[in-house]
Amino acid sequence: MKHLLSTHDLSKENALNILDTARMLSDVSDRTIRKLPTLRGRTVVNLFYEDSTRTRISFEAAAKRLSADVINFSAKGSSVSKGESLKDTALTLKAMGADAIVMRHHASGAAHILANSGWIDATVVNAGDGLHEHPTQALLDAYTIRHHLRANEGDLSGVRVAIVGDILHSRVARSNIWLLNTLGAHVTVVAPPTLLPVAVNSLPVEVSYDLDSVLGKVDAVMMLRIQHERMHDAYFPSIREYASRYGLDKGRVQLLPQGSIVMHPGPMNRGIEISAEVADGENSVIVEQVSNGVNVRMAVLYLLLGGAIEGEEKQ
Amino acid sequence: MSSIVLRGVRPLNADPVDLVIESGVIKDLVKVGAGQGEVIDCTDLIALPGLVDLHTHLREPGREDAETVASGSAAAALGGFTCVFAMPNTSPVADTAGVVEQILRLGVQAGLVDVQPIGAVTVDQKGETLAELGAMADSAAAVRIFSDDGHCVSDPLLMRRALEYVKAFDGIIAQHAQDPKLTVGSQMHEGDVSARLGLRGWPAVAEESIIARDCLLAEHVDSRYHALHITTAGSVEIIRSAKAKGLKVTAEVTPHHLLLTDELATTYDPVFKVNPPLRTQADVDALRLGLADGTIDLVGTDHAPHTAEHKQCEWDSAAFGMLGLETALSVVVLTMVNTGLMTWAQLADRMSFAPARIGNAKNHGRPIAAGEPANLTIVDPKVIWQITPDQIASKSKNTPFLEIDLPCKVIHTLLRGEFTVKNSKVNK
Numbered sequence: 001m002k003h004l005l006s007t008h009d010l011s012k013e014n015a016l017n018i019l020d021t022a023r024m025l026s027d028v029s030d031r032t033i034r035k036l037p038t039l040r041g042r043t044v045v046n047l048f049y050e051d052s053t054r055t056r057i058s059f060e061a062a063a064k065r066l067s068a069d070v071i072n073f074s075a076k077g078s079s080v081s082k083g084e085s086l087k088d089t090a091l092t093l094k095a096m097g098a099d100a101i102v103m104r105h106h107a108s109g110a111a112h113i114l115a116n117s118g119w120i121d122a123t124v125v126n127a128g129d130g131l132h133e134h135p136t137q138a139l140l141d142a143y144t145i146r147h148h149l150r151a152n153e154g155d156l157s158g159v160r161v162a163i164v165g166d167i168l169h170s171r172v173a174r175s176n177i178w179l180l181n182t183l184g185a186h187v188t189v190v191a192p193p194t195l196l197p198v199a200v201n202s203l204p205v206e207v208s209y210d211l212d213s214v215l216g217k218v219d220a221v222m223m224l225r226i227q228h229e230r231m232h233d234a235y236f237p238s239i240r241e242y243a244s245r246y247g248l249d250k251g252r253v254q255l256l257p258q259g260s261i262v263m264h265p266g267p268m269n270r271g272i273e274i275s276a277e278v279a280d281g282e283n284s285v286i287v288e289q290v291s292n293g294v295n296v297r298m299a300v301l302y303l304l305l306g307g308a309i310e311g312e313e314k315q
Numbered sequence: 316m317s318s319i320v321l322r323g324v325r326p327l328n329a330d331p332v333d334l335v336i337e338s339g340v341i342k343d344l345v346k347v348g349a350g351q352g353e354v355i356d357c358t359d360l361i362a363l364p365g366l367v368d369l370h371t372h373l374r375e376p377g378r379e380d381a382e383t384v385a386s387g388s389a390a391a392a393l394g395g396f397t398c399v400f401a402m403p404n405t406s407p408v409a410d411t412a413g414v415v416e417q418i419l420r421l422g423v424q425a426g427l428v429d430v431q432p433i434g435a436v437t438v439d440q441k442g443e444t445l446a447e448l449g450a451m452a453d454s455a456a457a458v459r460i461f462s463d464d465g466h467c468v469s470d471p472l473l474m475r476r477a478l479e480y481v482k483a484f485d486g487i488i489a490q491h492a493q494d495p496k497l498t499v500g501s502q503m504h505e506g507d508v509s510a511r512l513g514l515r516g517w518p519a520v521a522e523e524s525i526i527a528r529d530c531l532l533a534e535h536v537d538s539r540y541h542a543l544h545i546t547t548a549g550s551v552e553i554i555r556s557a558k559a560k561g562l563k564v565t566a567e568v569t570p571h572h573l574l575l576t577d578e579l580a581t582t583y584d585p586v587f588k589v590n591p592p593l594r595t596q597a598d599v600d601a602l603r604l605g606l607a608d609g610t611i612d613l614v615g616t617d618h619a620p621h622t623a624e625h626k627q628c629e630w631d632s633a634a635f636g637m638l639g640l641e642t643a644l645s646v647v648v649l650t651m652v653n654t655g656l657m658t659w660a661q662l663a664d665r666m667s668f669a670p671a672r673i674g675n676a677k678n679h680g681r682p683i684a685a686g687e688p689a690n691l692t693i694v695d696p697k698v699i700w701q702i703t704p705d706q707i708a709s710k711s712k713n714t715p716f717l718e719i720d721l722p723c724k725v726i727h728t729l730l731r732g733e734f735t736v737k738n739s740k741v742n743k
């Protein structure tokens with residue numbers, strides 16, 4: 001495995017290896033000296049075409065804890081925003097000796113193109129591409145679920161997960177659907193029909209339009225951020241109506257079985273898809289998701305750049 | 316007077332003859348060996364009427380970096396075409412007599428195929444006010460087909476008026492059927508694959524609803540209507556029922572929609588990005604059957620050259636469109652003749668007779684018979700070949716057919732008895 005572009009194409013073996021490695025590396029985060037020498041002398045470039053401070057900082061922390069040199073390349077306000085093509089940027093990064101490129105891009109498939117174009121030979125980690133995928137988010141979500149519900153062991157067979165919100169436009173949802181399915185979990189997507197793909201039946205999920213009927217039957221519920229703009233394209237009539245039908249509030253959270261967890265990839269719209277009490281409540285693992293994110297991203301960089309998966313050669 | 320003898324050629328795959336050409340006209344079809352004149356050996360080759368493309372983007376004026384009338388004409392001749400209709404989405408748009416006459420003139424200068432300009436329906440293809448359709452019809456270019464191709468004439472009142480107005484000079488409105496509101500930001504066919512790839516969907520209904528509406532309008536005002544590049548099984552059904560009602564409705568399919576499907580988008584390679592988009596295998600099957608039974612009248616290439624900058628990039632920012640002229644015949648043979656769905660005579664109809672008739676291209680799409688103009692395409696049905704970027708005559712290289720074994724190669728193309736292509740090379 002050279003790149004991490006999607007969870008759709010990630011084998012169960014590789015996924016579990018990432019989760020197990022992240023578990024091992026989490027011990028480093030607890031140590032006083034929070035650094036491993038693994039990637040000393042290697043260069044990781046964070047190439048961000050979209051603002052996402054959270055994801056960038058998480059990758060940066062992950063790379064630095066592995067002693068890599070980190071270059072942050074924000075496409076905003078740079079030559080890129082003046083019309084430089086992805087190809088030219090890639091050639092520049094190649095000349096700079098990038099070993100790995102962590103890319104966030106507004107176009108679906110951008111990471112796939114970067115990895116398969118022949119423009120570079122660096123490892124590519126997809127940090128979110130358009131509406132397509134956000135594989136490290138799904139991996140950190142799986143890590144969090146496994147930690148709470150399976151004591152960090154094995155796969156997620158038998159775990160029931162609901163993903164609630166704008167499935168149509170969510171790369172987080174797409175990556176989670178594939179990965180959770182690969183790991184044996186049962187996924188239900190919950191949304192108004194307008195926010196589901198027309199071909200949702202081709203995805204390995206159960207579909208529901210009714211959040212209340214689902215909550216009693218899940219071990220984890222993942223709330224997605226809703227964008228206000230969707231209202232203007234007639235996906236739903238008003239934010240208020242959306243929140244009342246699909247928001248997770250104090251009343252609804254009581255429907256969850258004992259021990260179920262509440263997740264959110266962030267950033268949250270408190271009071272819309274999730275109420276403040278629920279976000280900060282006892283079922284919530286949202287803050288943990290953030291810290292798990294660093295460990296999972298360390299594992300990804302470690303395995304792609306330093307270690308080996310499936311016995312493949314080191315670079 | 317010197318004659319050319321195409322020795323042993325098979326007109327529409329019938330028994331071999333000597334086809335004798337003199338003064339740009341087919342003089343006679345005689346027994347093999349009996350023709351007198353300069354003999355060109357055409358044993359085992361098939362003679363077709365010169366192909367006619369009702370749907371070509373030549374990019375000149377305005378985007379000469381992607382294609383010129385000259386380079387596009389060369390590509391057309393190599394593909395076996397003797398006449399191409401040039402879409403008006405140039406810069407400036409071909410929406411006046413002046414611009415269509417300029418394109419006509421460039422075609423004559425290139426001298427490889429007859430270039431017949433198509434006029435825009437609306438000023439600057441903006442869909443707001445009618446262009447001077449009558450002036451373009453009366454110009455030296457004698458425009459009869461009008462289209463805002465690339466854009467849909469979505470306003471129903473404007474569409475109605477355009478359909479009515481062109482009746483005065485036997486014009487036809489060729490519609491790029493795409494409801495703009497249903498396709499905001501659309502990138503590919505809306506279905507299983509778009510759901511997986513996170514590319515915004517272009518639903519079949521956005522095409523079908525416009526075609527259905529247009530058929531009703533054409534019926535109401537009793538006008539001729541031509542649906543460009545139909546892509547869905549539903550569109551085939553709508554055209555079929557419109558024809559059953561006796562409406563003056565015709566339809567086109569492109570070679571790429573006869574062969575390729577939306578699964579190719581999984582590569583995220585923008586060479587497969589086209590508008591309307593590649594659809595599903597079920598649609599491909601319905602289009603093939605529709606073309607075979609005549610519901611779809613003709614094949615148009617929608618040859619759409621784009622420079623590398625517009626294709627070597629992210630899918631979202633890439634331009635829509637793919638090359639078609641040099642591969643069209645091979646793709647139709649592959650999908651329709653070699654599958655047993657159509658005969659060579661039917662291929663001649665869909666790629667020459669029908670487009671010439673609908674576009675009113677005088678002296679094109681004629682039978683291969685004594686006294687007819689010698690616009691001919693001589694092909695070798697036995698050759699299997701692959702197209703490579705360095706052999707493409709078009710200025711752009713955005714073909715989706717690389718690495719596909721293509722049957723049938725154009726050996727010679729003759730325009731009014733002159734070789735525009737000889738031994739698969741441009742003859743000029």
Ligand SMILES: [Zn+2]
Binds near residue numbers: 464466491543544590
């Ligand atoms: Zn079009």
